[in-house]
Amino acid sequence: MRDSTDLTPTPAQTAGPYFHLGCTTTRSVACIAGPEARGERIRLICRVLDGDGAAIDDAMIEIWQADSEGRYNHPADSRAKGRDPACNGFGRLATDAAGTCVFSTIKPGRAPGNNDTLQAPHFNVSVFARGVLKRLATRIYFANDPANNMDPILALVPEERRSTLMAFSDPHRPGDWHFDVRLCGKDETVFFDV
């Protein structure tokens, strides 16, 4: 048996093709913020594509977000007591045959960054799938939001790749925002070492 003082971290392994059984069949969360939540109501439509641009129909996306004033539903946020109780902040869904999943939520506010900065509105995103050996972490920002120019994390991303982190508003359906996760190849999404 192993020494109980050995604190080698547990490695990740792929969620495989059958994660639905444990995570989404009865435990999916499409509604991140209820209808009473304060803020701008949106639908976040995510699509996951592989290196050939083909839709991935066996991915799971998890979203973690702040409420409309940038507060997180968690004890590490000292402002959590005043947060919006209708915004739970967490969502997770499996992608469908078109590689797509749709979250119902509100646009998050600006959470504090480090060194007295403010972050632009964003979602924190985890992607799991067969063929993905460890969680891929990325962020979703809102295209053309003026706050993006001052975001301390976007500033770390080469300018030519920042567009891969943007959700784009649907010109025909106000309130719908589209985000593509491209796991590799052309226009590969920026992934973070969290």
Place this chain on the structure above:
Amino acid sequence: MSDVTPYRRQDPDTQPSSLYPPYRATIRRSPQLPLIVLPHTLSEVTGPVYGKAGISETDRDLTRQHAGEPLGQRIIVRGRVVDDGGRPVPDTLVEIWQANSAGRYIHKKDEHLAPLDPNFTGTGRTLTDAHGNYEFVTIKPGAYPWENHDNAWRPPHIHFSLFGNAFATRLVTQMYFPEDPLLALDPIFQSIPQERARQRLVSAFDLDSTKPGWALGFRFDLILRGPEATPFEG
């Protein structure tokens, strides 16, 4: 607002790389460009918090979720969730899923020609207690073939999903069984560079949690990332 306490970075050799060509599906599904190191902000040191709501006793006993008992070797899987500083991670959600004793999942995409078991779904969830302990009762999953390479078989395994305290601590992994000859041949297991870290995923037979006349016990501890320093509490 003051800055946050970041979580410790891990030795990359303890984690699989995204691209591991012997596991073929990684080739078109892993980033080719380097990851960008993200300094932790409030966004990464917070994360979903689950409560007991919606979790029942049969959620952690996969042998009691149907009218009858599932076929197979009854087992108890018990362990402790701690962080890399040895501190327990209490009240955290642990979710599992697995194949039945014949190596078949109740899933429309599983086409393995092995029987389904009407008394086994293969889904469990529980919260760790105040000391980070958890326990599941289930049956030992079977091995099953997959199409990665010629004559490929996945070693029997149980999928684990844990949240920990933050977005940064999220972990999805798999638990294996001791002395399994398939481990040496499994590219998913072998994708972890460091032998010591690989062994972290192999449970240990545990006579202490074995119930006489009833079920074999296996111990599987999980080590999540911990904060770099004790957070300041004012």
